[in-house]
Amino acid sequence: MHDEQPIDFAPTLEAITSFLPLNLQRPNLGIICGSGLSGLAEDFRQVVIVPYEMIPGFGHSSVPGHKSALAFGLLGPGEGVPVVAMLGRFHPYEGHSMSTVIFPVRVMAKLGIKDLIITNAAGSLNPNIPVGTRKSFLVVIQDHIALPNLTGMNPLLGPQISSDVPRFLPLSNAYSPSLRRLAFLAAHQLSLDRSALAEGTYAWVSGPTYETPAEGRLLRNAGADVVGMSTIPEVLAAREAGLKVMVLSLVTNFVVIPNEYRSLREEVEAELSGKPIEIPVVQTVSHEEVLLIGKEKATVMMKLVEKVVELLPVG
Numbered sequence: 001m002h003d004e005q006p007i008d009f010a011p012t013l014e015a016i017t018s019f020l021p022l023n024l025q026r027p028n029l030g031i032i033c034g035s036g037l038s039g040l041a042e043d044f045r046q047v048v049i050v051p052y053e054m055i056p057g058f059g060h061s062s063v064p065g066h067k068s069a070l071a072f073g074l075l076g077p078g079e080g081v082p083v084v085a086m087l088g089r090f091h092p093y094e095g096h097s098m099s100t101v102i103f104p105v106r107v108m109a110k111l112g113i114k115d116l117i118i119t120n121a122a123g124s125l126n127p128n129i130p131v132g133t134r135k136s137f138l139v140v141i142q143d144h145i146a147l148p149n150l151t152g153m154n155p156l157l158g159p160q161i162s163s164d165v166p167r168f169l170p171l172s173n174a175y176s177p178s179l180r181r182l183a184f185l186a187a188h189q190l191s192l193d194r195s196a197l198a199e200g201t202y203a204w205v206s207g208p209t210y211e212t213p214a215e216g217r218l219l220r221n222a223g224a225d226v227v228g229m230s231t232i233p234e235v236l237a238a239r240e241a242g243l244k245v246m247v248l249s250l251v252t253n254f255v256v257i258p259n260e261y262r263s264l265r266e267e268v269e270a271e272l273s274g275k276p277i278e279i280p281v282v283q284t285v286s287h288e289e290v291l292l293i294g295k296e297k298a299t300v301m302m303k304l305v306e307k308v309v310e311l312l313p314v315g
Ligand SMILES: O=P(O)(O)O[C@@H]1C[C@H](O)[C@@H](CO)O1
Pocket: 033, 034, 035, 036, 063, 089, 091, 119, 120, 121, 122, 207, 228, 229, 230, 231, 286, 287, 290
């Protein structure tokens, strides 16, 4: 599961830079586009697309809604800030090893990024954080609960990639307060409704199954606001490399968390007594729904990210 050899980044960095003009070779900022969110790179200027298949060490993103390429370009006013975006990520549930999942973040760090904005599609566990079709749909992540990390599947298990990185990475301040502040400032400057942007805790699960109601309750009771199948490996790799991280979740669906199960015994007994009970329709989530909401709301996410870039301190 984890590479034992020291990682040789040189072939990857050489392959990538061979596609790029000089002014795009040292991006300041990385963006990871979650499910249905690759449109975040649409406003890049001087854009150069480098397909993952041309990059040694990169996998292929097999999930619908994830393209498989890096986009380089300039974003923001004036000359613009050089940025690199992952149009599609790798998830462990696709069969990628953890080292493949986090490799692109390590590469972006080697390319010189200082800040990383990670986006994802997530399910809401919190009744106060409604789905994207209503007012509030974006969540600035302030903390996480990573069940895989707590159960022996931490993405950083294995030999240290170099003696420069911490063996024991602290995560008490993993989500940059300065970047999170910028998200709220950006929302204000864009005149977004106050309820459009919430703050919350992301629960990472491996997927590919969505949660059972009992799992939803467990995560909610543990203090999570949203749940998803990505992001945390990238956060760990970014923090290991000393990057500042901001995570934005687009809430695409509710995780169904009934407090009570309907009693099938009562239903059967009512039926037998000739007074059938009305059976409620059980909601289910699908990736198509996730992509649909992503499509509808990607523009707002894009505008917010662009405004944050505009507000980033220079240098
Ligand atoms: O890559 P992200 O986290 O945006 O994608 C979410 C989680 C699963 O990959 C998928 C489930 O619908 O969407």
